[in-house]
Amino acid sequence: MCDLLIFLQVAVTKAIDGAEAEVASFSTGYFGEAALIDKSPRAANVKARGPLQCLCIGREGFEEVLGPLQSIIDEDRWRRERLAAERLRGQEAEGLAGLSRNDFKLKACVSSNETSELVRATHLATGGAYTLRGSSKSRAEASGMAPRLVAEAALLAELGAASPFVPLALGQWHDATHLYSLFKLRVVADLQQLLDAEGPLTEAEACFYGASVALGLAHLHATERLALRSLAPDALALDEQGRVVILDLRFAARPEGGALGDMCGAGLYLAPEQVAQLGHSTEVDYWALGVLLFQMVSGSVPWVDEAEDADSVPETDLYHRIATHRFGGVATAKLGLSAALGELINGLLHPDPAQRLGCGAAPLTAHRWFEGLDVAALLRGAVEPPSRPCDWCRRAEAAIASGPPAENLLSAPAPAGDAAWSNAFGSAAES
Numbered sequence: 001m002c003d004l005l006i007f008l009q010v011a012v013t014k015a016i017d018g019a020e021a022e023v024a025s026f027s028t029g030y031f032g033e034a035a036l037i038d039k040s041p042r043a044a045n046v047k048a049r050g051p052l053q054c055l056c057i058g059r060e061g062f063e064e065v066l067g068p069l070q071s072i073i074d075e076d077r078w079r080r081e082r083l084a085a086e087r088l089r090g091q092e093a094e095g096l097a098g099l100s101r102n103d104f105k106l107k108a109c110v111s112s113n114e115t116s117e118l119v120r121a122t123h124l125a126t127g128g129a130y131t132l133r134g135s136s137k138s139r140a141e142a143s144g145m146a147p148r149l150v151a152e153a154a155l156l157a158e159l160g161a162a163s164p165f166v167p168l169a170l171g172q173w174h175d176a177t178h179l180y181s182l183f184k185l186r187v188v189a190d191l192q193q194l195l196d197a198e199g200p201l202t203e204a205e206a207c208f209y210g211a212s213v214a215l216g217l218a219h220l221h222a223t224e225r226l227a228l229r230s231l232a233p234d235a236l237a238l239d240e241q242g243r244v245v246i247l248d249l250r251f252a253a254r255p256e257g258g259a260l261g262d263m264c265g266a267g268l269y270l271a272p273e274q275v276a277q278l279g280h281s282t283e284v285d286y287w288a289l290g291v292l293l294f295q296m297v298s299g300s301v302p303w304v305d306e307a308e309d310a311d312s313v314p315e316t317d318l319y320h321r322i323a324t325h326r327f328g329g330v331a332t333a334k335l336g337l338s339a340a341l342g343e344l345i346n347g348l349l350h351p352d353p354a355q356r357l358g359c360g361a362a363p364l365t366a367h368r369w370f371e372g373l374d375v376a377a378l379l380r381g382a383v384e385p386p387s388r389p390c391d392w393c394r395r396a397e398a399a400i401a402s403g404p405p406a407e408n409l410l411s412a413p414a415p416a417g418d419a420a421w422s423n424a425f426g427s428a429a430e431s
Contacts, residue, residue, distance in 0.1 A: 014044045090170060094184070095126045099171045099427075101180060104132060106409045108400045111190040111237060115139045115149065118187055118237065118247070119409050120400050130170075131187040131237075133247070135179040136412035137419045146421050148250045149179055153425045155249050156181060161223050164381050165216030166246050172426030176414045179425045183247065186240040188396035191296075192233035194389055199299065203341055204372075205386040206296040209244050211373055213289060214364045216246045221282045226252045231288035232266040233295065240397035242385035255281040267318055268301045268310060272351050275319045283353035286364065290348025290357075294330065297337060302330045302349065325351055340369040 013020045104121040111118040116135040123130060140146040156169045170182045191209070213236065220226040229251040237247050251264045259279030271287035273280045295301050303321040304310045327350050332342030344367050347357035358364035365375045377383050384390070
């Protein structure tokens with residue numbers, strides 16, 4: 001007998017009253033452990049909903065490599081039960097048990113992408129302010145993003161530790177038209193909106209945001225074993241104080257077995273190994289951070305000339321520029337940037353992932369460009385955001401607070417089919 005460890009979306013079905021019915025679904029984890037422990041017969045079917053990576057291993061081989069199987073399963077079950085209990089207590093403490101869209105008054109859309117909107121919402125029963133992400137089921141299907149959104153929900157549910165830069169979702173549910181994730185945050189905009197409104201950041205301002213993102217990435221890589229793969233200004237949310245958080249995990253994945261093979265994320269931020277489809281891991285996030293730092297202080301990305309419009313550069317040309325980039329090829333001095341920042345950006349944009357800054361034993365925030373920042377205090381939330389972004393975010397918060405409700409938000413039509421795939425997303429609620 002063997003155990004199968006699964007890494008993508010599957011459905012679990014059982015025979016009930018003579019008919020096969022779906023009883024569960026999941027996107028990370030394992031099954032078949034009972035057969036390894038006590039040779040129990042198969043009690044259900046597990047069906048792939050897409051490409052599936054499996055590992056087949058016998059009990060003897062499993063325990064030789066990983067240790068006693070029962071202890072590992074008990075520890076994992078305890079971890080999952082503890083997380084579920086902690087989330088339930090958090091919901092109950094917030095008065096949020098049994099979530100529904102109708103429990104909230106919608107105030108304003110603060111950021112959006114092809115499938116989803118981040119919406120400021122007030123809980124009617126408690127008056128608490130939240131950020132609600134609503135993802136249209138019909139748009140998810142049309143864009144091919146439905147599997148990504150379900151996988152993201154599973155990852156959000158499994159995040160085991162809170163970080164100031166990667167907040168946990170308080171709850172997730174779905175109704176006839178949307179998928180919802182709720183966060184105890186007052187998001188006012190995304191970073192791209194700030195850059196559009198205020199222009200390039202100073203080095204001191206960029207240092208605060210660069211360190212915040214670096215710490216968020218370190219948390220995802222080390223604690224959650226995740227590659228983010230969606231780092232871009234429009235995917236980074238800003239709260240009312242001007243602090244940055246990572247909420248978009250649509251493309252996040254665990255590089256189990258060494259490498260990820262799919263090409264996803266914003267084209268301007270793809271690393272050479274992604275463009276070449278050679279397989280990639282968490283190193284691509286530090287490449288994207290190098291692009292982000294350059295954009296924050298210059299208003300553009302290294303692959304687009306000043307006279308060019310990034311949207312008008314053909315995709316093939318863009319990927320050629322990324323693939324042929326050489327170490328040290330980003331000319332930062334002509335922009336008036338400090339030598340330390342130029343060194344950091346070029347180190348992050350090293351074409352060789354093994355030599356890329358941030359990918360070694362030393363934390364990226366140990367680089368000399370961050371010397372003036374108290375990183376330990378930043379982790380505690382004890383560092384005030386720079387005044388210019390902070391003031392802009394406070395003005396945005398005031399406008400949201402004083403504005404009228406916008407109940408027409410999150411009003412996309414229901415999908416044409418039954419959208420059975422969405423049953424794996426949190427709990428069901430009435431529209």
